Amino acid sequence: MAEFKYIPQSEIFNCSVELSGAKKFYVLDGKPMGFSAKDGLIEIPSEGDLLTQVIFVRTTPHPSSYKVRILCPAGSSRAVILCAHTTGTDRYVTEESVEIAMEENSNLSLIVMQNENGASSHHSTFEISQKGSSSVSMNIITLHGGNIANRVNCNLNGKRAEAHLSGLYLAGGEQNIDTTVNMRHNSGECTSNQLFKGILGGNARTSFKGEVYVAKDSQKTEAYQANNNLLISDTARAISDPHLVIYADDVKCSHGSTVGSLADEELFYMRSRGISEPEAKLLQQQAFAGAVLEKISNIEIRERLSRLVERRLRGEDTLCTGCAKRCC
Amino acid sequence: MENLLEIKNLHAKIGEKEILKGINLTIKPGEVHAIMGRNGSGKSTLSAVLAGNQNYTVTEGSINYLGKDLLKMSPEERSWAGIFLGFQYPVEIPGVTNVNFMKTAVNEHRKQNNLPPLSAAEYLKMMREKMAYVEMDPSFSSRGVNVGFSGGEKKRNEIFQMAMLSPRLAILDETDSGLDVDALRIVANGVNRLKREDNAFVVITHYQRLLDYIVPDIVHVLYKGKIVKTAGKELAAEVEKHGYEEFEK
């Protein structure tokens, strides 16, 4: 990963590269713009078949703390992307809690994109509760930030519920990114999948703590958990601590974690074909990140995020092609 | 004609172990050299040193390539200058597709020659053409580099890459091992099609069989890190018949 200089986003935040089929909303320092919050709770609007894009922007240095809720009624299918940004170089402190309530047979595709300045601190808790046969797929892509902590508590409360969680964190400089996943199989016949990957450069510190809990009567559970970290510098440190707590006996569960560096053999092979060292390293990092990006089902978002990840890894500013502003 | 490559008194070690113990070898454009020798005699070590593998340390001697000090060049600089190594054990790179890999390589070569990168269509055309050289199915292009390729498919992929980069000096390290008879012919044809007056090949092999297809001008026998015999193509047949015992003195 090349040294990256975070470029603050424009004062008046307005993304000019629209996602197709999306309805966009803004939340400025915890205040929703043009849509209401009841009892201090920001309800993510549902726009039928449209993708709901909610852009959270920090503009003032006061700490901001807010609550968000995503409701998925029975049988519904929703797609939501939440983006977090900062507009300046101030130290923004954000406390966010996101409640996700999934009724029977509901379906949610959720993407969380985080791109904040290196001085800011952002703590998010995602509290997911799932009824029978509901399915969530969640991708957390952390491009940049100072001190980021993401906690996901996922409760599989009804039979045949599914949770597919993945995340990619890119940490350089003095960044600190913590991920905690608490996957609770409270009911049988549920499936959960976790794939979290990190690329670390500079003096970055990251941690992944994951627990899969399978209750006593949750038979026929399938639960997988993996955390892989790629260290690009000698001074970066990744902690990985996945574990399983299983009380049922008829289950398929596995977990694994790795912390490694770039493979020398691969690098030499690529360089022997004339691929310069930095480019060869970049290809390896992209390949590493690819496994998470591949899980994003919306092709447009996947391509856009892949480009942003590439730019981030190259140390270029994360600017969409065709955009004059420096938002995401 | 000017020499393409001049190796003089080359000594190289890995860790504390000296493996090459004074290699002398001169290669002229248009020539095909074969190197034979027992397992462990240092054939792959020599190719690795030529390609710039930093796991090996050169302790003595020199390598001159087209008037330049090869040992001062990085692996990618050597590739840009026209050196190609066909690996005995091609490396798998999960997550990097064959097409992305070779496209990046070809475009970096073009950049060195101040040429603009190929468009997707131009690249595809070139790739299809070169894949046909080695009768490789285009579906391989979307797979991870060498990932899950059979032994023979990996070797074909090496020759495909060689065709894409069209080198001045190609070192093929046991490209024939693990190939069935048809694949052997295909690979040999690929090499023969790429032969020009201004380029040269070093073919490392254990078998006369390959040399029936790719006829060498000069055959060397490597023994314990030294070239102990150099002769014409008849030497390969001799080795095949009598083994290496006579060189062990």
Ligand SMILES: Nc1ncnc2c1ncn2[C@@H]1O[C@H](COP(=O)(O)OP(=O)(O)OP(=O)(O)O)[C@@H](O)[C@H]1O
């Ligand atoms: N990392 C290493 N540490 C110690 N010895 C090594 C190492 N790598 C290679 N060698 C030794 O160097 C010697 C030469 O190996 P090399 O691969 O060059 O042989 P080769 O002639 O290509 O053999 P083959 O015909 O089996 O491919 C061998 O004895 C090998 O064991």
Ligand SMILES: [Mg+2]
């Ligand atoms: Mg060998």
